[in-house]
Amino acid sequence: MKDIVVKQVLALDIRFPTSRELDGSDASNPAPDYSAGYAIIETNRSGLRGHGLTFTIGDGTDLVVAAIHSLSRFVRGKTLSGIVDDMPAFYATLARDQQLKWVGPEKGVVHLACAAIVNAVWDLWSKALGKPAWRLIAEMAPEQLVRCIDFSYIADALSPREALDMLRDGEKSKSDRVKEVMERGYPAYNTSAGWIGYDDDKILRLCTSARDAGWDKFKLKVGRSLVDDIRRCEIIRGVIGDDALLMLDANQVWNVGEAIEWLRPLRKFRPTWIEEPTSCDDVFGHLEIKKATGIPIATGEQCHNRVMFKQFLYAKAMDYCQVDPCRVGGLTEAIAVLLLAHAKGVPVCPHTGGVGLCEISQHLAIVDFICVSRTMDGRMLEYVDHLHEHFVDPVQVRGGRYLPPMKPGLSQELMTEAITEFAYPGGAAWKS
């Protein structure tokens, strides 16, 4: 890979007008336009490109795209082998540039941009080797994977030595797990029926058809009206029965006290978790809610970096770790979070949905199963049935399980037609 040289990095603003149908609506985000800051790494080798994205919900994508453009100078002219032979150094260049980091650090717009570029590198690397990214990682020796990880600010919770021991444990029966995930797929849960902007009939209809298609795990958005939430929980429990799993997601709409009051009457629906009951920064608030309600806490989709995950895990304020490889600084930092969570015995259920998140997070979940946690128990990957048609290698879900992607790359590549139509503001979808 020494002869693969980055010629340029394109940064594109891609927006899907999902707010027109209220797809993706929740208590906190009533009308999102699912969007992506999209990075394309072009190389000197004809047809070899890396594609990476970070998910956004409309306004602000322009800022992320400007940040990708700004970071691209750290990638241009580099060889692929130069990048991947020292991933922590490459990551540090992007995430902790001595001037740019001030407007983060390692959070917000610049970190989202970092994710898009890092993910494009993983896509490029996987394509150069002709493997899906999960397989590239699964086939690495533990020493090689440890060398990819930036341990800064987390070494007290997870030293390189401990990570190595963990990954060596992960070598045991690895090939069995590769076989298992190829044959059985990875467990999923369904959110497509539960958006807050959907009326009761639509929820009933979508939920029934999902159940009939084999789904047994569902998520409902809550937090706009308690009366509505109770009625919607009743509708869903009526369809899915008592044995299926029901998760609730409040998208940070409550103060701590409100969360506790609101959740009391919802306990009877036996939620597997309450997701993001309050601010994504409120470690102790999440802990308080968990203690007061007894409902397990899922959070992490807006947990901005490995250091914040360290806080939540240390405080035992996170029962399900929903790391998002596009919110933290890309797949590499997400793998560090897998290891941190495993060290604390917390299952990882990566954040998906949005646009392209199902596509990337399936790689992460499969890596967790094959290399780190070695189990699917208590794990599940969100599935939302939106926008997959725009990807070259869209997720394949059958009977409530993800089938591992088999094409080379990180599954982040958009169809050319999608770019033409949804580029913002010039694309056809936005001109009308």
Next chain:
Amino acid sequence: MKDIVVKQVLALDIRFPTSRELDGSDASNPAPDYSAGYAIIETNRSGLRGHGLTFTIGDGTDLVVAAIHSLSRFVRGKTLSGIVDDMPAFYATLARDQQLKWVGPEKGVVHLACAAIVNAVWDLWSKALGKPAWRLIAEMAPEQLVRCIDFSYIADALSPREALDMLRDGEKSKSDRVKEVMERGYPAYNTSAGWIGYDDDKILRLCTSARDAGWDKFKLKVGRSLVDDIRRCEIIRGVIGDDALLMLDANQVWNVGEAIEWLRPLRKFRPTWIEEPTSCDDVFGHLEIKKATGIPIATGEQCHNRVMFKQFLYAKAMDYCQVDPCRVGGLTEAIAVLLLAHAKGVPVCPHTGGVGLCEISQHLAIVDFICVSRTMDGRMLEYVDHLHEHFVDPVQVRGGRYLPPMKPGLSQELMTEAITEFAYPGGAAWKS
């Protein structure tokens, strides 16, 4: 103020080439160009403008400026009274817009931009009433000030009722404290001598002349080389003697374990605090360092919002609260942090330095003294002698104390000549 209408908000990128002299250099930021995302609110009233800035260190200022531009639509066309009569609603519009918040939320580029606009509003409000901002706030009834504050996500730690009680306590002998601060000024400490890029001779010279000018509190940047740090501490202690205060600042360069090892040999210099020994997000890491070294912790300049301050205060991981009114979402959120810190008995020493931070933070420190903590004991405001000459109402420091600003506004207005010269990239300073 009903007839004062915002006509437009200008967003400017202002950069000072400070890296040429290594002013402001530290272990984490070896060559910053002190910069500002600068917002000017223009009104329908001739000559009445509001000026607000957020501090940056070079690259990335363009992103903040783009975000200010994006947020300006929420300000244009509004009346000043409409804004200030419901500051929490105005703040929520800027900080939690339903789409833009995804690329924060309340952190990074978008939150820095929010700060610039909110600070420009305070400047405009103060100018419209013909008062310095600290006096505008000091003269508010407790009920009015409480109505300015956004309690979302912190009400469990500080309810509006508790804030009101606190501010009512602050009414006691208020006029005496106004008189006191006008006569005696506010205590300061000096960092101008302690930049990491300065050689021993320069440190010795600057430190000696500061001591001779009446300074008795000094801060030194550490963390690049332990041998250097020990020698530099010896030089400074040699000049300032045993009774003067010495603060150390590592600007987040260490992992937790490194910080503990590094600080052991520095304990003998009896630092008043170690500032930012590790990641600004690492609440438990700061606590661990404090426990292991016994050195009090100062942090907060990159603590991105009131929720993060709640974490540090709750965990007792912050002994000195260094809130920065340009890092959190402006002066209003910084006042919420004053109240949170007071509730936990933690002294506030706001972050200054950079460009324009001394100018804004003096207002905050004075408000803390007059309305909240009612004491200057254990409080001090950093003073760095850079770039004040570019402001219309620069800070006045005499004998190691800040003299309260007397001109109307929040002291954020740059001279027209400074804008012409340092606008980036078109200004004269950048063309050469």
